[in-house]
Amino acid sequence: MLSFSDVEHRCRSVLTAAAVAAVWSLLPQEVLPWQGAGAKQDVPVVEGKVLSAAGTPIPGASLELAAENPDAQKEVVVAKATADQAGNFTLDAPGRGRYALRAAADGFADYVVHDLTLDRAERRRLDLVLRVLPTAEPKANGARDLSVQFSDTPNFTVAGITDRSNMGLHGSDANVRTSDTLAKETAALQSAEKSPKAGAGDTHRLAGDAKEKNGDPVGAAKEYEAAVEADPSEQNYFAWGSELLLHHAGRPAYQVFSTGAKAHPDSPRMLAGLAAAYYSIGQYNQAALEICRASELNPADPAPYLFLGKMEQAAADLLPCSETALSRFAADQPADPQANFLYGLVLWKEARKTQDAGQLAHAERLFRRALELKPDFAEVYLQLGMLYNARGEKDAALGAFEKAVRVDPRSSRAHYQLSLAYRRSGDAAKADQEMKTCDELKRSEDAALEKERRELRQFVTILKKKESSPTRE
Numbered sequence: 001m002l003s004f005s006d007v008e009h010r011c012r013s014v015l016t017a018a019a020v021a022a023v024w025s026l027l028p029q030e031v032l033p034w035q036g037a038g039a040k041q042d043v044p045v046v047e048g049k050v051l052s053a054a055g056t057p058i059p060g061a062s063l064e065l066a067a068e069n070p071d072a073q074k075e076v077v078v079a080k081a082t083a084d085q086a087g088n089f090t091l092d093a094p095g096r097g098r099y100a101l102r103a104a105a106d107g108f109a110d111y112v113v114h115d116l117t118l119d120r121a122e123r124r125r126l127d128l129v130l131r132v133l134p135t136a137e138p139k140a141n142g143a144r145d146l147s148v149q150f151s152d153t154p155n156f157t158v159a160g161i162t163d164r165s166n167m168g169l170h171g172s173d174a175n176v177r178t179s180d181t182l183a184k185e186t187a188a189l190q191s192a193e194k195s196p197k198a199g200a201g202d203t204h205r206l207a208g209d210a211k212e213k214n215g216d217p218v219g220a221a222k223e224y225e226a227a228v229e230a231d232p233s234e235q236n237y238f239a240w241g242s243e244l245l246l247h248h249a250g251r252p253a254y255q256v257f258s259t260g261a262k263a264h265p266d267s268p269r270m271l272a273g274l275a276a277a278y279y280s281i282g283q284y285n286q287a288a289l290e291i292c293r294a295s296e297l298n299p300a301d302p303a304p305y306l307f308l309g310k311m312e313q314a315a316a317d318l319l320p321c322s323e324t325a326l327s328r329f330a331a332d333q334p335a336d337p338q339a340n341f342l343y344g345l346v347l348w349k350e351a352r353k354t355q356d357a358g359q360l361a362h363a364e365r366l367f368r369r370a371l372e373l374k375p376d377f378a379e380v381y382l383q384l385g386m387l388y389n390a391r392g393e394k395d396a397a398l399g400a401f402e403k404a405v406r407v408d409p410r411s412s413r414a415h416y417q418l419s420l421a422y423r424r425s426g427d428a429a430k431a432d433q434e435m436k437t438c439d440e441l442k443r444s445e446d447a448a449l450e451k452e453r454r455e456l457r458q459f460v461t462i463l464k465k466k467e468s469s470p471t472r473e
Contacts, residue, residue: 044124046125046126048125048127049128050063050105051127052130055285057086059083061083061103062081062083063081063083066100079091079092101116103130107132109130113126126324156255158460158461161457175279175314177449182311183245183248187243189238189272202227202231208220208222217243221243224240228240232263234263237263237270238260238273241253245276247456247457248280248458249458251281251461253273257270258274260273261274268298272290272294272307274290279311284315287311288311291304302338304325305325305329308325309345318346322346330342334369340366341367343366344383347362364387367384381414385401394424397421398418398422411441412438422434
């Protein structure tokens with residue numbers, strides 16, 4: 001499975017990847033008295049898994065599916081279930097409608113998915129991630145705590161900047177590049193508020209914007225911090241966290257976004273920022289879980305899915321909740337080439353591990369659909385070529401790699417795969433030429449990345465609450 005890994009970018013290395021296929025064991029739901037003992041047919045089914053933030057199952061978690069009616073005084077529970085030892089559950093809805101799905105477990109904050117619309121006899125999969133409560137004690141009297149729990153609060157100050165090109169970078173080249181991309185795209189996410197409110201917080205935030213634009217990122221960070229102190233709005237938290245991410249202060253960015261997400265739990269972009277912050281400090285599974293949460297808040301918004309897709313392209317193994325989220329993306333937006341490609345990508349990663357011919361064929365159909373919608377989609381040709389090669393279809397693979405190079409001649413990865421394909425076909429001269437081109441392009445890519453890193457300076461931060469030496473994030 002081709003990823004944006006540093007192994008891959010060393011053009012003469014052999015690329016491999018694998019994905020772990022999960023085997024789901026579904027627990028039948030508890031049958032309520034008014035439902036009868038017989039199994040229902042042609043009704044919507046909600047199924048999934050209950051996980052901790054670390055990605056481990058939570059056996060014994062209780063699930064409730066309730067009819068959600070904004071005109072009613074309270075929700076009416078229509079189905080209940082208990083998660084099995086693997087965290088799996090399944091619930092039958094009595095029919096089409098709008099529902100709320102709640103999950104609860106001792107030691108964890110409850111989690112609720114509102115506005116779950118089931119409009120046909122479908123099987124809807126939702127993996128639910130519960131956060132550990134600040135104390136390990138069970139919740140008293142069955143009280144529900146639907147807020148997102150965080151233990152970290154901002155306790156740092158930005159002391160200065162350093163040249164990032166002189167710093168050791170943690171993680172693989174693929175993950176560093178992806179982290180940089182996520183930071184930029186997080187900062188580009190638009191606010192729901194169209195204009196400032198002209199309060200003290202907005203004044204500081206706008207001053208921060210101006211200082212960042214004029215080349216004073218330390219001053220900008222201090223203005224954004226002052227904005228949050230004056231007005232802890234979603235916009236102000238997001239501006240502060242985004243500035244820290246852009247200048248590679250990952251742990252401080254995590255503190256800001258986690259606190260901001262607690263204060264503004266309905267903000268998808270706050271969760272996207274939290275996901276990018278997790279990713280920047282190497283917590284890739286947690287990053288995926290947070291971006292999946294963001295996708296659940298507004299399933300029609302493609303941004304969280306595209307964030308998740310970038311994480312998947314850099315990961316060797318399948319990330320938790322990716323298949324659930326990206327299958328929903330493809331189902332809800334069948335005319336989007338990215339939706340088809342990304343769902344095909346996770347199926348292709350699974351099929352490489354399981355050797356499931358049906359799954360492989362499904363991935364191929366999704367890739368072909370993506371190309372119908374976007375004929376110049378070079379990454380799809382690249383993945384399709386590797387899929388054909390895995391099935392032993394060398395001529396088809398060669399043709400796909402040639403198309404990848406044709407639509408994106410600047411891709412070192414495409415030239416690398418084409419070189420291997422020519423080598424397999426016995427054409428050594430063409431293979432050598434493609435490998436030479438790959439090496440030249442890779443040197444150019446590395447030089448451009450190094451230039452960008454020199455220009456984008458990195459924050460040095462110091463902890464406030466206790467004596468500490470400067471921390472370069």
